[in-house]
Amino acid sequence: MMTKSLETAENAFENGELEVALHSAKNYLKQSPECGYGWELLGLIQGTRGRFAIAVSALERASLFVPLRPLARVCLGYGYGKIGRTELSRDLLCDLIDNSQMTIDMLLQIASALDAIDQPGDAMRACRVATERDPLNAQSYYDMGHYAARCGYPIHLIEGLARKAISLDPENVCYRIGVAGMLIKQDRHDEAYGFVSELSLEQIQEITCECCLRKVVKLYETQHDYRRVVLCQQRLLDLELSK
Template sequence: MILEQAVIKYEAGDLDSALNLTKQFLDQNEHDGRGWELLGLIQFRSHEFSRSVSALEQASLYIPLRIKSRAYLALGYGEIGKRELSRDLLVDIINDPAISVALLIEIAAGLDSIGRPDLSVDACRKATERDPDNAQAYYSLSYYVARAGLTTAITESLARRAISLDPLNARYRVGLAGLLMSQNRHQEAYELVKGLEDDQLSEIHCKQCLGRIRDLYQQAGDYDRMIFCREKILELETHEMRGGC
């Protein structure tokens, strides 16, 4: 019963409560593989990567790890510096037919973080094949295509596909606008972002991205949005100075 409660808390995003319940369960059931597995998942989500790896390795002594746990163990290896091991395990996992699109996108980010954006491209391609209507899969693919050094035309095409699937997503529009600005296609870039409302711009948490479109708005004489971006940048800087994450 305690473990089931811990799972519910974990799935609801209440990691502190999930952690306390799981530790309480393991105090009484120290050889329970599912308990150790859940502990590893919670610790991974809490960015305690060394502890997560240790817990998931412990779980694997008792049970076969489920695919998400295998993925988090592999991602954890990357976070603690075991890059080759992480890469090998992740490449194996992306070929598992049971993997979800969301997990493929997480794995793509992990592969990029260990310096393999080319493999991130493979993961995101599989995600688009699995779900051709998933906007995030296409946008992530566009990002890693650029990171892997492929043509900007491919990057632009994939980003536009993401926007067509999720036209209200400000992050996709701002990202593509930045690419167009790098090609001196400022009017096309402005067309992408000229209709964004304040609440949409609030979704952007990248100072560099906000800085680019702030300049774009200034060039276009769109001063209300320019001022909003400038204030948002100051807000993010203040948050960083106070130690926010």
């Protein structure tokens, strides 16, 4: 059971106040070095900060005292991959895929972690489970399409998954640009333009990938959509100035 001070550290972590959470967790553990939940929280904080070796060490220590909660187990599996313990990472992450405690977000995190250790087939399986648990989650289909491409699946299957994602979340700019880019590579420029022909100024402002913007600029130029050419070029300039 958590004490008030540990709850304070966890609340700071959940609110994204990582340095506050880190300081509070460390201070707590000085007084209660055998508190599994304290070490678990420290591991989650350090994992979020990108300090993966420390995160793994803290989570392993936590597991000596308490069963790790679902998010901590995902973090541990991801951390193993980041520090080069790829077989252990894959074993842990694959075991979690069929765990009913995994949320959709956790399953997508598992998929990303598996892909990071060059296991796109397993990443696809995690996404497939996510779609089975929530058939209306667009991100699951889109991510599955990305991993399918990494596995070398036929383009029609990859395209179908991306189109499914767009049908579920038609306002998602990332999905639309991703499909457009795929179609451009197949010289299907008219179809590609159809996915981005109605992007608003606000939607173009959401784009943060300079490479994606340049592809869209060329597409708009071929379609004589000069208004959006200017909007995308302005966005590129904004991104350059923000560096």
